[in-house]
Amino acid sequence: MAGALLLSPATRADDTEAPKSSESTPKPMAREFGLSDLAPRLMFHGFADVTANIYFDDVEGVGKSSHNYFALGELDLFIVSHLADNVSFLSELVFESNTDSETAVELERIFIKYTVSDRFWISVGRHHTALGYWNEAYNHGLLLQPTVARPDVLNWEEHDGILPMHSVGLAMGGRVFRGPWGFEYAANIGNGRGLTSRQVQTAFDVNDQKALTLRLSASHEAKGRLLFGPMIHLDMIPADPATTGREGEESERIAGAFVTYRDDRFELLSEYYYVRHEDLLTGAIYNSPGYFLIGLLNFGKLKPYGGYDRLDVDTADPYYGSEITPLKRSLLGLRWDLNSFNAIKFEVRHDIRPGVHSNGLVVQTAFIF
Amino acid sequence: MVSWSRPRSFSRALRATLGGALVAAVIASAAAAPAEAVEDYAIVVSPDVAVKSISVEQLRRLFLFREKYWKPGRPVKLIFSEDDLEPQSFLLERIYRSDYPSLRRLIVEKLYQEEIDLAPKVVATDEVAVAFVASGRGLIALVRANTVHGTDAKLVAIDGILPGASGYALRR
Numbered sequence: 001m002a003g004a005l006l007l008s009p010a011t012r013a014d015d016t017e018a019p020k021s022s023e024s025t026p027k028p029m030a031r032e033f034g035l036s037d038l039a040p041r042l043m044f045h046g047f048a049d050v051t052a053n054i055y056f057d058d059v060e061g062v063g064k065s066s067h068n069y070f071a072l073g074e075l076d077l078f079i080v081s082h083l084a085d086n087v088s089f090l091s092e093l094v095f096e097s098n099t100d101s102e103t104a105v106e107l108e109r110i111f112i113k114y115t116v117s118d119r120f121w122i123s124v125g126r127h128h129t130a131l132g133y134w135n136e137a138y139n140h141g142l143l144l145q146p147t148v149a150r151p152d153v154l155n156w157e158e159h160d161g162i163l164p165m166h167s168v169g170l171a172m173g174g175r176v177f178r179g180p181w182g183f184e185y186a187a188n189i190g191n192g193r194g195l196t197s198r199q200v201q202t203a204f205d206v207n208d209q210k211a212l213t214l215r216l217s218a219s220h221e222a223k224g225r226l227l228f229g230p231m232i233h234l235d236m237i238p239a240d241p242a243t244t245g246r247e248g249e250e251s252e253r254i255a256g257a258f259v260t261y262r263d264d265r266f267e268l269l270s271e272y273y274y275v276r277h278e279d280l281l282t283g284a285i286y287n288s289p290g291y292f293l294i295g296l297l298n299f300g301k302l303k304p305y306g307g308y309d310r311l312d313v314d315t316a317d318p319y320y321g322s323e324i325t326p327l328k329r330s331l332l333g334l335r336w337d338l339n340s341f342n343a344i345k346f347e348v349r350h351d352i353r354p355g356v357h358s359n360g361l362v363v364q365t366a367f368i369f
Numbered sequence: 370m371v372s373w374s375r376p377r378s379f380s381r382a383l384r385a386t387l388g389g390a391l392v393a394a395v396i397a398s399a400a401a402a403p404a405e406a407v408e409d410y411a412i413v414v415s416p417d418v419a420v421k422s423i424s425v426e427q428l429r430r431l432f433l434f435r436e437k438y439w440k441p442g443r444p445v446k447l448i449f450s451e452d453d454l455e456p457q458s459f460l461l462e463r464i465y466r467s468d469y470p471s472l473r474r475l476i477v478e479k480l481y482q483e484e485i486d487l488a489p490k491v492v493a494t495d496e497v498a499v500a501f502v503a504s505g506r507g508l509i510a511l512v513r514a515n516t517v518h519g520t521d522a523k524l525v526a527i528d529g530i531l532p533g534a535s536g537y538a539l540r541r
Contacts, residue, residue, distance in 0.1 A: 041487060043480060043487075043488065045477060045480065045481070078480075078481060080480050080481075080483075080486050081486065082486040082487045085442070085443075085444050085507075086442060086444070088483075088486035089486075090483055090486075113483065113486075115437075115438075115444075116441050116442070117438045117440065117441040117442070118436055118437055118438045123483075136482060137482060139481060139482070141478075141481055144478055144481070175435075177426075177427070177430060177435075177436060179426065180426055182430075182435065221426065221429070221430075264466065339470060340470035340471065340473045340474040341473075341474065341477075368474075368477055
């Protein structure tokens with residue numbers, strides 16, 4: 001089974017694991033592992049996707065129209081490096097084309113991580129914020145997520161998302177197990193929000209107040225695995241005197257919860273977030289809840305799924321601006337896993353935005369390399 | 370009469386002989402048939418791992434990369450043998466409850482999710498896995514129990530029961 005070696009394409013024995021003497025080294029072992037490393041071990045992989053879209057829109061006061069197009073998705077390159085038994089490095093670089101067909105590059109994640117034990121690890125750099133399950137489980141890897149697109153409430157900052165998906169600073173976490181139960185915590189202390197919701201403050205913080213995120217979760221493993229927990233995020237959004245309505249600072253408080261369940265036949269994912277912004281100058285309060293529920297059946301290579309996705313963003317909130325609009329989306333799809341590293345997803349959607357109803361058919365091939 | 374009786378008695382004798390032989394053959398074959406093939410699988414760890422017994426739940430957590438440290442500063446390192454990765458293998462069926470392609474994707478997922486920073490190593494056979502576990506630190510492997518002989522690798526009980534004993538969990 002030569003293909004089995006592909007499971008660990010970049011592994012080599014290191015000095016901590018090497019047999020005690022060359023005389024005692026079985027020949028197959030020597031052939032498999034070669035000599036000890038003289039440099040850190042590094043793995044390089046990537047995700048990519050291509051999506052075909054057909055949309056039929058019905059715009060109030062304008063009428064019906066349709067449009068279709070192919071879209072290159074993100075080219076996501078990630079590197080993982082083993083520096084020592086307790087020290088690792090990860091970076092994730094994403095190339096993405098926008099609607100003007102210009103390609104932008106963004107460093108999505110980069111951090112060094114120190115792990116003491118299962119109970120405690122700490123890392124410093126740019127991370128995906130510990131919000132719920134989806135943001136850290138699937139990241140930018142569209143192959144990994146069940147649906148074609150992320151739920152609207154989990155859109156990236158630059159894609160009109162309402163949540164702080166990235167955090168620059170410290171991240172820490174740990175877990176313990178008691179029988180079939182597991183308990184986990186994860187936290188971020190970071191620069192927090194910038195002047196607009198699209199900004200991630202990577203090299204500077206406009207104010208000195210740091211954002212704090214804390215997520216707790218519990219898991220139970222029996223026939224399937226249940227994972228659930230709450231989260232909270234606190235931040236102070238700096239004032240932006242150049243923008244009307246943003247003269248004062250806004251306090252940001254986000255509360256949320258998530259639940260996932262997966263067994264051999266069924267998978268469920270659901271997350272809920274409630275964003276509360278308070279303008280400290282005017283006292284105005286803006287509330288923006290959002291949630292999604294996705295269910296998936298597992299028939300081996302074929303996985304039909306369905307879901308509901310809703311975002312009730314407060315359009316009066318000057319921090320989000322007019323580009324972020326409420327959405328109600330129903331979707332049905334079929335995921336076809338051609339092999340371990342490539343899936344094709346067929347999805348139909350019905351979207352309702354203010355003044356616009358649209359039906360879409362999207363087909364996506366997503367893969368890892 | 371005689372001419373008929375002899376053939377009848379010959380026929381009866383022949384039938385009796387053949388019947389008896391058939392019954393005897395069936396009994397003999399049943400007696401000679403091996404008992405239903407039962408194989409125990411063993412968990413072996415490196416000599417430095419201070420663990421004598423683990424639960425099936427913990428074993429799954431270790432192989433699914435959820436529990437990743439034996440103790441502070443001592444990471445768990447999995448070794449697979451190619452035998453483990455064959456279709457219908459014990460490891461895939463009973464520990465991962467999955468198939469080989471899904472295991473490969475799991476490894477990449479765990480790398481991407483920062484759960485692991487190295488992919489597990491794969492060796493050619495159970496014997497090599499045992500030799501490697503014996504000579505390394507923090508290593509663990511699942512192997513056929515009959516491949517664990519005269520080695521420094523430590524045999525770990527499952528829920529307090531060792532391979533070969535009644536009630537051992539890793540058996541099929």
